Amino acid sequence: MPKKLPNDFLSSLEQIVSNKGMITEQTEIRPYVTEQRGRFVGETACVVKPATTEEVSAVVKLCSDNNIAIVPQGGNTGLVSGGIPFAEDKAIIINLSRMNTIRDLDPINNTMTVEAGCILQTIQDHAANNDRLFPLSLGAEGTCEIGGNIASNAGGINVIRYGNTRALILGLEVVTPTGEVWDGLRALRKDNTGYDLKQLYIGSEGTLGVITAAVLKLFPSPKEQQTAFLALNSLEDALPLLNMAQSMIGDALTSFELIPRIGIDFSLQHGHGVIDPIEGEYDWYILMEASAGTNNSALPDLFEKYLEKTFEEQWVLDGVLAQNKAQSDSFWLIRENVTLCQKPEGGSIKHDIAVPVSSIPTFIKRANIAVEKLIPGIRPHPFGHVGDGNIHYNLSQPVGMDKQEYLNRWEDVNRVVHDIVIDLKGSISAEHGIGRVKVEENVHYKSPLEIKLMQQVKRSFDPQNIMNPGKLIPE
Numbered sequence: 001m002p003k004k005l006p007n008d009f010l011s012s013l014e015q016i017v018s019n020k021g022m023i024t025e026q027t028e029i030r031p032y033v034t035e036q037r038g039r040f041v042g043e044t045a046c047v048v049k050p051a052t053t054e055e056v057s058a059v060v061k062l063c064s065d066n067n068i069a070i071v072p073q074g075g076n077t078g079l080v081s082g083g084i085p086f087a088e089d090k091a092i093i094i095n096l097s098r099m100n101t102i103r104d105l106d107p108i109n110n111t112m113t114v115e116a117g118c119i120l121q122t123i124q125d126h127a128a129n130n131d132r133l134f135p136l137s138l139g140a141e142g143t144c145e146i147g148g149n150i151a152s153n154a155g156g157i158n159v160i161r162y163g164n165t166r167a168l169i170l171g172l173e174v175v176t177p178t179g180e181v182w183d184g185l186r187a188l189r190k191d192n193t194g195y196d197l198k199q200l201y202i203g204s205e206g207t208l209g210v211i212t213a214a215v216l217k218l219f220p221s222p223k224e225q226q227t228a229f230l231a232l233n234s235l236e237d238a239l240p241l242l243n244m245a246q247s248m249i250g251d252a253l254t255s256f257e258l259i260p261r262i263g264i265d266f267s268l269q270h271g272h273g274v275i276d277p278i279e280g281e282y283d284w285y286i287l288m289e290a291s292a293g294t295n296n297s298a299l300p301d302l303f304e305k306y307l308e309k310t311f312e313e314q315w316v317l318d319g320v321l322a323q324n325k326a327q328s329d330s331f332w333l334i335r336e337n338v339t340l341c342q343k344p345e346g347g348s349i350k351h352d353i354a355v356p357v358s359s360i361p362t363f364i365k366r367a368n369i370a371v372e373k374l375i376p377g378i379r380p381h382p383f384g385h386v387g388d389g390n391i392h393y394n395l396s397q398p399v400g401m402d403k404q405e406y407l408n409r410w411e412d413v414n415r416v417v418h419d420i421v422i423d424l425k426g427s428i429s430a431e432h433g434i435g436r437v438k439v440e441e442n443v444h445y446k447s448p449l450e451i452k453l454m455q456q457v458k459r460s461f462d463p464q465n466i467m468n469p470g471k472l473i474p475e
């Protein structure tokens with residue numbers, strides 16, 4: 001049970017957020033301290049849900065005055081336990097979900113100003129209703145919140161065209177660890193007036209301040225879309241396929257996702273409404289999408305010529321071009337299930353790695369040999385954003401092995417896989433961040449200087465270390 005908070009602290013909290021904005025009942029707190037993968041359950045005495053920036057500021061000031069740590073939280077879909085407090089943190093959670101107002105949309109300036117608790121899907125829909133696109137898109141978009149997306153610098157399926165969250169933010173409003181409100185909500189594409197402070201907060205995983213609002217970049221909404229599901233001749237053929245797409249259809253390419261046969265099989269077995277669009281079974285598939293911002297564009301023609309070329313070169317053995325939105329949605333339903341349908345197969349040891357795109361086949365081949373040696377019968381399930389060099393190299397347990405015994409091998413499997421990633425000049429966290437679970441691994445691979453510089457930034461922004469202590473960087 002978490003240590004009780006001082007009574008005067010709780011009553012001061014209640015004066016700020018009223019009892020509507022406070023949860024102290026442990027059974028109600030449970031979902032807020034349980035991380036997505038169920039590997040860890042955290043602990044806190046209180047979840048605070050402020051409704052305004054002023055309330056966030058007052059709560060943070062109260063915590064600073066009482067030296068009580070804070071874990072900022074959005075939709076709690078993070079995958080590195082960054083958004084839950086652990087017992088040793090003795091922290092409260094500040095959950096931003098009640099701050100879900102869309103403050104403004106300026107169609108001429110192509111910007112939208114939103115509060116941190118806005119759910120990503122709501123933001124996407126609001127942009128679309130105004131004939132615009134907000135391109136951040138990931139499997140958790142129905143639950144994750146823009147504050148969490150910004151703090152974790154989320155990636156997702158459209159990074160190849162639009163970049164990750166870092167590339168989509170023009171301004172931020174942040175409450176600092178002393179409770180001051182930084183109004184950096186500038187809707188400018190050019191503002192060269194000093195350090196780009198917003199870029200420090202983007203990807204800071206709640207360790208530098210509480211993001212309360214943001215100015216988002218908007219793009220023309222896609223008028224034409226081409227979605228194809230292709231069966232590869234080999235994993236290596238994904239590379240020329242990608243390069244040919246980039247030269248023949250250029251930056252109209254918006255997604256390029258790798259799906260292994262095991263991912264299709266798990267989805268057919270455990271998913272709902274999943275249909276394999278291609279006759280026969282192949283080892284590797286690519287789900288790709290391209291879009292144009294104007295009607296009657298050259299895209300359909302270009303895409304057809306591109307697909308013909310890929311068959312001529314025999315990089316592709318079979319494939320389907322979606323004839324309508326429903327068919328394209330059915331392809332994306334497979335991709336969504338590839339993520340979700342690993343769970344029913346027992347323990348899955350996860351990796352979110354990036355290597356240079358050209359090294360992906362080498363990485364997968366080397367890692368498969370290494371993990372099979374480590375745990376015979378292990379089932380590699382490499383999938384994801386291959387266009388960005390980002391592979392979710394997930395490993396399902398051998399059939400019949402005890403799940404907990406398998407999951408107890410998490411760290412030593414990670415180390416074997418990450419050694420190969422670093423040898424290929426890659427990254428041990430492509431998009432999910434470091435959180436709590438990868439702090440030691442990050443220290444193992446990053447130079448001491450890089451860790452020291454990040455600690456200097458942390459100390460200058462949060463000298464009391466009340467902002468998400470123990471996350472992202474070592475104390």
Ligand code: FAD
Pocket residue numbers: 036071072073074075076077078079081082083084096116137138139140143144145146147148149150151152153154155156157205206207209210211212339431432435468471
């Ligand atoms: P939370 O989990 O609540 O918090 C994440 C981190 O941000 C924590 O460190 C927290 O302290 C901090 N934080 C949250 N809100 C704030 C705030 N307002 N101010 C300061 N710090 C804050 N991620 C990807 O990048 N790409 C994917 O393709 C992807 N696919 C996913 C698919 C599924 C099915 C699931 C469950 C998750 C997936 N994720 C993916 C991971 C997750 O959705 C992202 O990391 C997302 O950005 C987290 O948003 P959230 O609101 O849930 O944040």
Ligand code: S2G
Pocket residue numbers: 079139156339350351352384385392394
């Ligand atoms: C995705 C989800 C997390 C995982 O689906 O793109 O980011 O490894 C991943 O299952």
Ligand code: ZN
Pocket residue numbers: 155156384385392431
């Ligand atoms: Zn991903």
